Amino acid sequence: MKPAPFEYYVPDSIEQALDLLREHGAAARLLAGGQSLVPTMNFRVIQPEVLIDLNRVGELKYIRDDNATLHIGAMTRERELEFDPIISSRTPLLAEAMPHVAHPQIRNRGTLGGSLANADPAAELPVVMLALGARLKVRNLNAERWVDARDFFVGMFATDLAADEILVEIELPATSSHTGWSFMEVAPRAGDYALMGVAALVTLDEDRRCKQARLVYLNAGDGPLEARAAGTALEGKIPDVESIDEAADLASQKDINPFGNLHASPEFQRHLARVLTRKSLKLAIERAHEDL
Amino acid sequence: MTHSYSITVTVNGISYKRSVEARMLLSDFLRHELGLTGTHVGCEHGVCGACTILLDGESVRSCLLFAVQADGHSIKTVEGLARDKDDLHPLQQAFWEAHGLQCGYCTPGILMTLVPFLEQNPKPTEDEIRHALSGNLCRCTGYQHIVDAVRLAAEKLRD
Numbered sequence: 366m367k368p369a370p371f372e373y374y375v376p377d378s379i380e381q382a383l384d385l386l387r388e389h390g391a392a393a394r395l396l397a398g399g400q401s402l403v404p405t406m407n408f409r410v411i412q413p414e415v416l417i418d419l420n421r422v423g424e425l426k427y428i429r430d431d432n433a434t435l436h437i438g439a440m441t442r443e444r445e446l447e448f449d450p451i452i453s454s455r456t457p458l459l460a461e462a463m464p465h466v467a468h469p470q471i472r473n474r475g476t477l478g479g480s481l482a483n484a485d486p487a488a489e490l491p492v493v494m495l496a497l498g499a500r501l502k503v504r505n506l507n508a509e510r511w512v513d514a515r516d517f518f519v520g521m522f523a524t525d526l527a528a529d530e531i532l533v534e535i536e537l538p539a540t541s542s543h544t545g546w547s548f549m550e551v552a553p554r555a556g557d558y559a560l561m562g563v564a565a566l567v568t569l570d571e572d573r574r575c576k577q578a579r580l581v582y583l584n585a586g587d588g589p590l591e592a593r594a595a596g597t598a599l600e601g602k603i604p605d606v607e608s609i610d611e612a613a614d615l616a617s618q619k620d621i622n623p624f625g626n627l628h629a630s631p632e633f634q635r636h637l638a639r640v641l642t643r644k645s646l647k648l649a650i651e652r653a654h655e656d657l
Numbered sequence: 658m659t660h661s662y663s664i665t666v667t668v669n670g671i672s673y674k675r676s677v678e679a680r681m682l683l684s685d686f687l688r689h690e691l692g693l694t695g696t697h698v699g700c701e702h703g704v705c706g707a708c709t710i711l712l713d714g715e716s717v718r719s720c721l722l723f724a725v726q727a728d729g730h731s732i733k734t735v736e737g738l739a740r741d742k743d744d745l746h747p748l749q750q751a752f753w754e755a756h757g758l759q760c761g762y763c764t765p766g767i768l769m770t771l772v773p774f775l776e777q778n779p780k781p782t783e784d785e786i787r788h789a790l791s792g793n794l795c796r797c798t799g800y801q802h803i804v805d806a807v808r809l810a811a812e813k814l815r816d
Binding site: 367368369370371372373375399400403404406407408416418420444467468469470471473474554555556 | 659660662678679680682685701702703706709712715716717718720721722723725726770774787788789791792
């Protein structure tokens with residue numbers, strides 16, 4: 366298995382990368398961590414004529430805390446997110462999800478921006494971005510624009526990015542007070558693609574009523590999938606066993622649309638979603654109580 | 658028309674200057690250009706972990722990097738562990754003593770995965786060891802002895 370020949374460019378600024386992208390258009394692919402792109406090239410599933418390697422664009426690597434709003438450069442490695450104290454204190458949901466992203470050897474190379482632009486429905490990071498209400502900064506040579514995470518993922522391995530655009534930054538809003546979180550998934554082996562997974566973010570009010578509940582699933586549709594009926598059902602209630610069960614039923618039976626795969630039928634995936642929803646809601650609510 | 662790119666890479670402390678095609682995988686570069694065949698090639702799509710090496714001290718899959726990307730970087734392969742054949746690295750010695758290998762195909766990748774792991778976790782639990790090994794497949798399925806070897810290696814490295 367060897368990749369087909371390609372031309373290789375290694376820009377050292379965003380400007381240069383955008384120039385190359387405009388010059389080569391659809392013939393070019395951007396190389397971030399390469400942990401999904403290179404296997405598909407090794408299999409010759411894709412044969413890009415031009416590869417633009419972003420690994421030496423230093424201005425795409427940063428984690429900045431701006432009054433609790435986080436700004437993360439698109440080429441920040443997954444392993445850095447896993448261990449950065451800013452991430453664990455500001456967005457513990459993201460920190461909790463990181464060890465589930467493949468293996469350490471993969472996370473040493475894989476990047477946040479690369480995972481989001483790849484838009485694999487089985488990936489953890491798109492799910493976490495939706496749960497956190499991330500905004501993504503996208504640039505071409507002439508302009509920049511911001512896209513909400515929920516508008517960025519438009520289908521299986523498909524995003525809102527145009528051929529001349531680069532995802533440059535991810536902005537995570539400050540977490541509201543009285544908020545609890547949880548990330549859980551079920552995979553055949555640690556680091557494997559999960560059969561089902563969920564990110565839960567629950568905000569309570571002073572009276573312990575649920576102000577907002579966001580549940581987002583991986584492998585539950587053609588992209589990261591938010592269970593809106595389940596989330597809405599919880600809002601305004603003081604969460605108890607009954608309302609958590611109701612949300613788990615709604616999420617697993619109504620909201621999600623799993624396709625099944627070699628290891629799990631859609632029915633089994635729905636079963637996993639129900640169990641994971643119950644467990645993750647329970648933990649997220651407990652954590653929200655600790656924050657009251 | 659394929660273009661060649663000139664790269665300089667430090668491998669196990671020795672600097673090599675070579676000309677490579679962009680599509681050459683780092684794993685093939687180490688094996689075929691430098692003759693360092695200790696790095697094994699299993700699946701070539703990032704699943705088996707046999708080709709794990711250290712890039713600037715961090716464990717990575719060498720089949721998921723192009724050699725051209727390693728330009729200016731420092732690499733360590735399994736050949737860089739032992740000072741000579743009678744003076745093994747404590748990790749290698751532990752694998753020897755605890756029968757941590759059968760056919761040996763996965764061993765170089767496992768060793769290179771464990772070097773940074775044991776530096777960061779000098780006293781790992783069995784659960785942590787199994788997690789650390791989750792990205793490396795042993796086709797002989799000899800995991801029990803591998804786990805024993807890691808435990809022994811951790812002891813040796815602490816002494």
